[in-house]
Amino acid sequence: MPKIDPNKPLPHIHSREIVAQSKFFRVERLDLEFSNGATREFERMAGGNRGAVMIVPMLDENTMVLIREYAAGTHSYQLGFPKGLIDPGETAIEAANRELQEEAGFAANELVELHKVSMAPTFFNANMTIVLARDLYPKQLEGDEPEPLEVIHWPLDNADALLAREDFVEARCIAALFLAQKWFKEQ
Template sequence: MSKIDPAKTLPLIHHREIVAQSRLFKVERLDLEFSNGATRQFERMAGHNRGAVMIVPLLNDDTMVLIREYAAGTHTYQLGFPKGLIDPGESVLTAANRELQEEAGFGAKELHEIHTVSMAPTFFNSDMTIVMARDLYPQSLPGDEPEPLEVVKWPLSEADKLLAREDFIEARCVAALFLAQKWLKEQ
């Protein structure tokens, strides 16, 4: 295994420019110079990185709460964990409990940050914190979804069957499932 150099010098950013923009996204071009003198132009999604949360809710030791919602990128309905952006001024755990109430109709008395993942760090500045939610109680808040989300209860003991489904394919959900299983074993 090779060593990681923690003192590696970051490339210099000589110029930044927004080269495309939509209602939701900005594409930023960076003119970079690396420590060895090489120069490159990179494009990335520009953002403010408010952060996001994904919640793995447990009704009991063997029952997860999932939601089924429309995924515009694949034009399908996908099964996954509740998730959403952290609002300005919110903590990770406050955002997780709010999203859980908005999307799944449950609040949680017990919340734990278990890991932070990034979707594609080469192109996005977007972190998502995975949160375990336990000791759930019925509690709903209005959300921003265009239609009611279907709530699906799934046995944790049947995680392999969940992974085999064609509608449970989001990489962050798969990672959250494995991270949750690891976290639960360590408790």
């Protein structure tokens, strides 16, 4: 096992400044000094620290619920799991149940936090809690999507075919799939 120093000091932030901003994003520049005296200027997306959730909904022990929605970043329709931001005052579990209702038309009686992941932590302060949802029942809440999302049922035991699809490529969805498979193997 490699030795990792848990007490290594974080770099000192000498200054921070917002250098670009849009309706959705803020870019922050940091002037840093590391413990060895090296200095660097980093840019990162300034996060709101609200966090997000991704839900792996299970209709039964082998049937996942996926959604297909427009992805502006790739200008394509992508297949994946329901996901969204945690609203102020919500827990990750509450947000997961709300997003599941808004995007897939189901609520869950059982929600289990599987793992927390981050996306490109060198540049983003964006954390996501992966949640497994079981004992589903139909319940729809109105969401903020511009068009109805397609809801697709997919067998967990056919995950290889899902991974082979050109429209199931988001890294967080792939991680969520593997975490769900691991959870079921350990039960």
